[in-house]
Amino acid sequence: MAHNPLFAGLESVQEPPPFAITIFGITGDLTRKKLMPALFSLYSKGTSRFKVLGFARRDWKGEIVKNKAQEMLEGFPGAEGELLSGFLQRLDYVESTFEGKEGYRRLAAALSDYPNRIYYLSTPPGSYESIIKNLGPLPRGDGYTRIVVEKPFGRDFATAQALNRLLADYFREEEIFRIDHYLGKETVQNILVHRFGNGIFEPVWNSRYIDHVQITVAEDIGVGTRANYYEQAGTLRDMIQNHAFQLLSLTAMEPPHSLDAERIRDEKVKVLRSLRPITFRDIRNRTVRGQYDGGFMNGQEVPGYREEEGVAPDSRTETYVALKLYLDTWRWSGVPFYLRSGKRMMRKLSEISVHFRRPPLGLFRNRHPALDQNVLIMRIQPEEGITLNMNVKIPGYTTDMRPVNMDFAYGSAFGERTLEAYERLLFDVILGDSTLYTRRDEVEESWAFITRILEGWRQDDQSLPEYEPGSSGPAEARELLRREGKRWRRL
Amino acid sequence: MATTLVFDHRRIEEELVRIQQQSAPTEARATILNLLVFADRTSRDQTEAALGVVLGKRAARIILVVNSDSAESSIAVSARCYLDPERRSVCLQEVIVENGMDQRGAAVNSWSPLLIRDIPVYAWWQLELNPEDRLLLSLRELADKVIVDSEASFAGEETLKRIVELHDSLSMAVSDFAWLRLKPLRLLTARAFDSDALQNRLRSLRRLSIVGAPPAFSRMYVGWLASRLGWRRESNTHFVGPGGTMAAEVPDVVATRDATSSLIVEFVFENGDPIRIHSSGSGTAVVEGGDLQADECAMGLPPTGELLMQNIDSAYSEFLYLDAVRSWLGES
Numbered sequence: 001m002a003h004n005p006l007f008a009g010l011e012s013v014q015e016p017p018p019f020a021i022t023i024f025g026i027t028g029d030l031t032r033k034k035l036m037p038a039l040f041s042l043y044s045k046g047t048s049r050f051k052v053l054g055f056a057r058r059d060w061k062g063e064i065v066k067n068k069a070q071e072m073l074e075g076f077p078g079a080e081g082e083l084l085s086g087f088l089q090r091l092d093y094v095e096s097t098f099e100g101k102e103g104y105r106r107l108a109a110a111l112s113d114y115p116n117r118i119y120y121l122s123t124p125p126g127s128y129e130s131i132i133k134n135l136g137p138l139p140r141g142d143g144y145t146r147i148v149v150e151k152p153f154g155r156d157f158a159t160a161q162a163l164n165r166l167l168a169d170y171f172r173e174e175e176i177f178r179i180d181h182y183l184g185k186e187t188v189q190n191i192l193v194h195r196f197g198n199g200i201f202e203p204v205w206n207s208r209y210i211d212h213v214q215i216t217v218a219e220d221i222g223v224g225t226r227a228n229y230y231e232q233a234g235t236l237r238d239m240i241q242n243h244a245f246q247l248l249s250l251t252a253m254e255p256p257h258s259l260d261a262e263r264i265r266d267e268k269v270k271v272l273r274s275l276r277p278i279t280f281r282d283i284r285n286r287t288v289r290g291q292y293d294g295g296f297m298n299g300q301e302v303p304g305y306r307e308e309e310g311v312a313p314d315s316r317t318e319t320y321v322a323l324k325l326y327l328d329t330w331r332w333s334g335v336p337f338y339l340r341s342g343k344r345m346m347r348k349l350s351e352i353s354v355h356f357r358r359p360p361l362g363l364f365r366n367r368h369p370a371l372d373q374n375v376l377i378m379r380i381q382p383e384e385g386i387t388l389n390m391n392v393k394i395p396g397y398t399t400d401m402r403p404v405n406m407d408f409a410y411g412s413a414f415g416e417r418t419l420e421a422y423e424r425l426l427f428d429v430i431l432g433d434s435t436l437y438t439r440r441d442e443v444e445e446s447w448a449f450i451t452r453i454l455e456g457w458r459q460d461d462q463s464l465p466e467y468e469p470g471s472s473g474p475a476e477a478r479e480l481l482r483r484e485g486k487r488w489r490r491l
Numbered sequence: 492m493a494t495t496l497v498f499d500h501r502r503i504e505e506e507l508v509r510i511q512q513q514s515a516p517t518e519a520r521a522t523i524l525n526l527l528v529f530a531d532r533t534s535r536d537q538t539e540a541a542l543g544v545v546l547g548k549r550a551a552r553i554i555l556v557v558n559s560d561s562a563e564s565s566i567a568v569s570a571r572c573y574l575d576p577e578r579r580s581v582c583l584q585e586v587i588v589e590n591g592m593d594q595r596g597a598a599v600n601s602w603s604p605l606l607i608r609d610i611p612v613y614a615w616w617q618l619e620l621n622p623e624d625r626l627l628l629s630l631r632e633l634a635d636k637v638i639v640d641s642e643a644s645f646a647g648e649e650t651l652k653r654i655v656e657l658h659d660s661l662s663m664a665v666s667d668f669a670w671l672r673l674k675p676l677r678l679l680t681a682r683a684f685d686s687d688a689l690q691n692r693l694r695s696l697r698r699l700s701i702v703g704a705p706p707a708f709s710r711m712y713v714g715w716l717a718s719r720l721g722w723r724r725e726s727n728t729h730f731v732g733p734g735g736t737m738a739a740e741v742p743d744v745v746a747t748r749d750a751t752s753s754l755i756v757e758f759v760f761e762n763g764d765p766i767r768i769h770s771s772g773s774g775t776a777v778v779e780g781g782d783l784q785a786d787e788c789a790m791g792l793p794p795t796g797e798l799l800m801q802n803i804d805s806a807y808s809e810f811l812y813l814d815a816v817r818s819w820l821g822e823s
Contacts, residue, residue, distance in 0.1 A: 005719040006685075009811045015788075
């Protein structure tokens, strides 16, 4: 219909049309930790016209799925009384293997009253093909059909491309939502606001003023119980290809001409296309990988990676990666982007730091290289916020200077719990907004770049350096910057 | 814990810092807003309850100016802190000014130096809305936005006229709790008439009657419809629109502050069955009738604290609200 003037000012509270969301693999951890709380939260905030269907092998039919959901929501704020029981009434279940055609027939019957359908693949990637091939031929409702695919989206360029092709056989691109939950974080979304909602940064956001950029996605935990998955993945696939590259794209992209999802994603893809490839010859100069050793963390003895349960004693899977990247664009020519990610590091931390060039003339005494550079830090987690590091005069007779931090108070006084990433992402799927999801070409470009590195590593028989748990990574990573006269920010 | 002091701003600041340090178990978050509250004794409890909702969500400095019967004015300070999910203290610093018969407390320079610079100032005005009131006029310079509740202070059309005057003549941004309470009904109405056929049907609306709702609420609702649909007020009871004339019937007396249990809105058209929105009696409102699909939405009365929270993150007037009020007054 033509524009309804009565909706002006109500867009943010407009309830989406009724829909059904089918979670494949509802019995898994992701549903328990993220999806069920997110769905309940949406329900408690007014999204009420929906049905949740679980589709998995276990016998969770009838009241069992409701009881399981109630367990998942134990302790969640507001999950009690009439609100909880109202939510649980919206749950249903189809017991089936992902290959069983009869299960999909029953699913189709259960969905018949819902013209709008969302299929959420919360399963190991090995099940994607069966599910997609069985979902594809299912009769569609009169409304929309959307499919959400969790990471990992492939494990290299070929498999990512194959998965994209398979999806494209049954779904249009605008129906496919590839999740990277980092994009659901408020602080990641704030990168765009910070860059394009303020007039002072963009004029200096280029090679003339910026010396280099560091992007860190550090974890303090080891592989834990995920060794089976991690041995096949490694840090480059698990963290760099997705989360770190999202931070890179948002930091380096050109301003979009609108906030339309496609315009933003267009600019992000351009960043990935402009990455200077890392060839086999560059592997040792521009990449570092390592494995955490055994030792002590937080007063506890912890095993080294190759001593973890499920990890081969001769494993060459990396638990740490550092990369030196270049973007061959007018804006960024000659500016190195240093990315690092690892497990069992000093602390859990994600941030982007933009290191500006030194003043062209050193007027002040006690000029120390470390003092000269201004650094703008966008802290993704924890301590979300933005800090500008600058030099000020030390009180006294001389003009000696010292660095101080100016904290931009993004969210620094908000005592409320920020929106969970999955809640935001689920709501966007419901609304059909793909801004915070990864597009086909974005996935393939990032995999194309990463796959070259993987190939290079495969041919490089150099042993993986080890690093102490609770440290900032292997010495080779420090050398990556030191030879350029730079240092990693302390974790 | 409150400490009573003389009107010595430096001492007051020192005492606020001391009390907050005592109250805050961990590092305190930066204060991001000033909230001036002008109240009388009868609304003090409601004010305290509303501030309790802000506690823990926004770090703020509250200056509460309360009219009292005491001979002399007095000032006291306190601080309350709450641990947020990241275990940082989110504090409310409170400066409570009892304005006595000496009127010293109401004097602007008794408390205005205590406003923290470079952060927004919101003024919650709970007293009579008189645009010639010197204290209210002083907010032009001091406050970024004035927050009112036209329902609580409703004295007929004059109340709404004064709100428009605050904005237009005195250049103050204004927010109104009564407008926020209208949101669920606006949403239900927008959803009900969300098709070309039903939008066209609105052109043939001949009578719109509202019973069981507060008067300011009812007038703003009609004004909102008028402003959105291009109707112009022709007389006290009639509006003229693209499809003809519509009679609006709204309650005059404050029979209820709560539209949740007794609301009936009836749309009567030139042809066809009427459409009604009415309370279901269980915290929702239902729309049905004519040839539209029945719908319902939650229709609760949000606590004042929640309404206050919705007002203290932006320093501008919502244009839809002002349009609705002007449309009702026939000034658009």
